[in-house]
Amino acid sequence: MSIPLSIEWSNGQLRILDQQKLPLEIEYVALETLEDVYDAIITLKVRGAPAIGITAAYGLAKVAQHYKTNTIEEFLEQLKKDAIYLGDSRPTAVNLVWALDRLSNTVQQTVTIQEAKNRLLEEAVNIHKEDESSCQNIGEFALSLLGKHTRVMTICNAGSIATAKYGTALAPFHLGSEQGKQFQVYACETRPVFQGSRLTVWELQQSGVDVTLITDSMAAHTIGAKGIEAIIVGADRIVANGDTANKIGTLNLALLAHAFNIPFYVAAPSSTFDLTIQNGKKIRIEERPAEEITHVAGKQVAPPNTKVFNPAFDVTPGKYITAIITEKGIIYPEYNKNIPIILDTEKGAIA
Numbered sequence: 001m002s003i004p005l006s007i008e009w010s011n012g013q014l015r016i017l018d019q020q021k022l023p024l025e026i027e028y029v030a031l032e033t034l035e036d037v038y039d040a041i042i043t044l045k046v047r048g049a050p051a052i053g054i055t056a057a058y059g060l061a062k063v064a065q066h067y068k069t070n071t072i073e074e075f076l077e078q079l080k081k082d083a084i085y086l087g088d089s090r091p092t093a094v095n096l097v098w099a100l101d102r103l104s105n106t107v108q109q110t111v112t113i114q115e116a117k118n119r120l121l122e123e124a125v126n127i128h129k130e131d132e133s134s135c136q137n138i139g140e141f142a143l144s145l146l147g148k149h150t151r152v153m154t155i156c157n158a159g160s161i162a163t164a165k166y167g168t169a170l171a172p173f174h175l176g177s178e179q180g181k182q183f184q185v186y187a188c189e190t191r192p193v194f195q196g197s198r199l200t201v202w203e204l205q206q207s208g209v210d211v212t213l214i215t216d217s218m219a220a221h222t223i224g225a226k227g228i229e230a231i232i233v234g235a236d237r238i239v240a241n242g243d244t245a246n247k248i249g250t251l252n253l254a255l256l257a258h259a260f261n262i263p264f265y266v267a268a269p270s271s272t273f274d275l276t277i278q279n280g281k282k283i284r285i286e287e288r289p290a291e292e293i294t295h296v297a298g299k300q301v302a303p304p305n306t307k308v309f310n311p312a313f314d315v316t317p318g319k320y321i322t323a324i325i326t327e328k329g330i331i332y333p334e335y336n337k338n339i340p341i342i343l344d345t346e347k348g349a350i351a
């Protein structure tokens with residue numbers, strides 16, 4: 001039993017697990033060019049907010065090694081252009097631009113091109129390593145918060161393959177498995193592109209976690225029928241008042257948790273917070289191609305030319321979130337007041 005990883009960086013080579021092919025094929029693909037990285041992100045070969053950020057950081061650092069610019073000013077100009085291009089691939093997960101900004105910031109004061117190239121690579125590795133340790137901390141906090149609760153529901157894949165390792169919402173299950181605590185996880189299949197059935201079920205099976213698949217429409221019934229004790233999800237962007245964008249269907253689960261009076265937890269690293277936005281209405285929600293709904297595994301399941309609305313994310317108001325679990329600590333309402341307190345502290349705080 002092992003926890004699968006989705007991003008490999010070795011000897012200047014960037015390889016990602018092609019998540020479009022899971023669970024039937026386990027194939028790692030090399031990303032060589034900026035266009036490869038853009039394409040991998042937009043087509044969901046690599047997905048999940050932290051994993052997108054890490055991949056973009058490695059991709060940009062790698063491509064920058066081959067810039068043919070003569071001056072550091074030209075180098076920085078090219079870097080900015082490429083960062084804007086990559087940052088445009090998916091709009092909702094803030095980790096993407098957060099990682100690209102970190103790379104840009106780290107070279108602003110450099111004097112030589114070689115120094116800038118080295119620093120870009122170092123910073124991409126830092127982002128990758130930090131995310132692994134963040135996820136481990138999130139898992140430990142989540143384990144303590146879940147306490148005696150073992151029957152837990154989740155949606156999408158906020159797991160190891162969506163991050164550097166362990167995941168966010170799935171981290172307590174992986175760590176629990178290592179420490180001998182067995183959860184019974186109920187995974188929503190997550191229409192339209194099945195991150196729940198294809199990815200979460202596969203990933204949890206790989207690390208020996210007891211997982212049961214349901215369709216999204218079975219969530220309400222399952223909470224009652226199976227005695228679900230808590231719901232835990234990941235996040236793509238958490239804004240100042242705690243409003244949280246995550247995979248479409250998350251809001252349904254939050255409302256159900258409220259109706260059934262069970263806790264609803266969001267698990268995310270500090271790189272997922274965007275405190276420049278005051279409330280969820282201002283979050284840009286990605287809309288994806290109609291074929292994701294009209295077709296399943298390449299087979300048409302709706303009449304030709306069906307009109308489709310396909311938002312990839314929804315926004316859960318902070319008032320429905322029992323707590324936000326970060327690598328620095330657990331944040332309780334009032335989020336406007338408590339988010340900055342925790343994000344500004346060292347690990348181990350509760351607010």
Ligand SMILES: CSC[C@@H](O)[C@@H](O)C(=O)COP(=O)(O)O
Pocket residue numbers: 047048049050093155156157158159162163167168169195233234235236246247248312
């Ligand atoms: C740790 S991943 C957190 C989120 O990015 C995850 O829950 C999610 O919504 C992913 O959506 P996706 O469209 O698959 O990238």
